[in-house]
Amino acid sequence: MSTFTVxxxxxxxxLDQTKSATVLDLCCGNGQLSKLLTFESIxxxxxxxxxxxxxxxxxxxxxxxxxxxxxxxxxDSIEDNTYxxxxxxxxxxxxxxxxxxxLMDNMERVAKKLVVIFTPINLHNPEVPVLNTPHSSWGIxxxxxxxxxxxxxxxxxxxxxxxxxxxxxxxxxxxDGTSYREMLYSKILENNNES
Numbered sequence: 001m002s003t004f005t006v007x008x009x010x011x012x013x014x015l016d017q018t019k020s021a022t023v024l025d026l027c028c029g030n031g032q033l034s035k036l037l038t039f040e041s042i043x044x045x046x047x048x049x050x051x052x053x054x055x056x057x058x059x060x061x062x063x064x065x066x067x068x069x070x071x072x073x074x075x076d077s078i079e080d081n082t083y084x085x086x087x088x089x090x091x092x093x094x095x096x097x098x099x100x101x102x103l104m105d106n107m108e109r110v111a112k113k114l115v116v117i118f119t120p121i122n123l124h125n126p127e128v129p130v131l132n133t134p135h136s137s138w139g140i141x142x143x144x145x146x147x148x149x150x151x152x153x154x155x156x157x158x159x160x161x162x163x164x165x166x167x168x169x170x171x172x173x174x175x176d177g178t179s180y181r182e183m184l185y186s187k188i189l190e191n192n193n194e195s
Contacts (some may be wrong), residue, residue: 020084026089031058075106085114097151
C-alpha cells in the first residue's frame with residue numbers, strides 16, 4: 001500500500017473516530033490529499049497563492065483557502081478551539097525548529113479534538129533534515145522557497161507530548177536516493193468529549 005493511501009485512510013479513521021467535522025489543513029499544497037478526507041468543511045492553509053489556487057480547484061464544496069506564512073504567523077491569529085481537527089502533512093519540517101515547535105503547540109490550541117502531523121526523519125542521521133531540493137511542485141511554477149526542509153522532529157518529541165505513532169515506514173528520497181522514515185503522529189485532545 002502506498003504512503004499516500006495509508007495517509008488518507010489513517011487520517012479519515014482518526015477524523016471519524018473523533019467525529020471531527022471541521023478541518024484545518026496546514027501546508028495543504030495542491031489539495032490532492034485533502035480532497036480524500038472526510039469532513040463537513042475544510043480550510044486549507046499555505047504560504048504560496050498558486051498552491052492555494054490548486055487546492056481550491058481540487059476541493060469539493062465546503063472548502064476555504066487561507067494564505068498564511070506560518071513562519072510569520074504560526075496560527076497566532078486563530079482563536080482557541082476553532083477547528084475540530086488540525087492536520088499538517090509534510091509541513092513542520094519546512095520551518096526552522098523553534099518556529100515548528102511553536103506551530104505544533106498552536107495546533108493543539110486551535111484544535112478541539114485532534115492533531116495529526118506527518119514528517120520525515122533522516123534514517124542515517126535523524127538530527128539532520130531530510131534533503132529536499134527546492135523545486136516546482138505538482139507542476140506549479142515557483143514556490144521552491146517553501147519546499148526546503150529546515151528542521152527534523154524526532155519521535156521522542158511527539159511521544160513525550162502525548163502523541164501516538166500511526167505510521168512508521170521507510171521511504172526513498174527522490175533527490176539523493178537515501179532512505180528516510182515516514183512518520184505519522186496523532187494526538188486526540190482531552191477536550192474531545194466536550195462536543
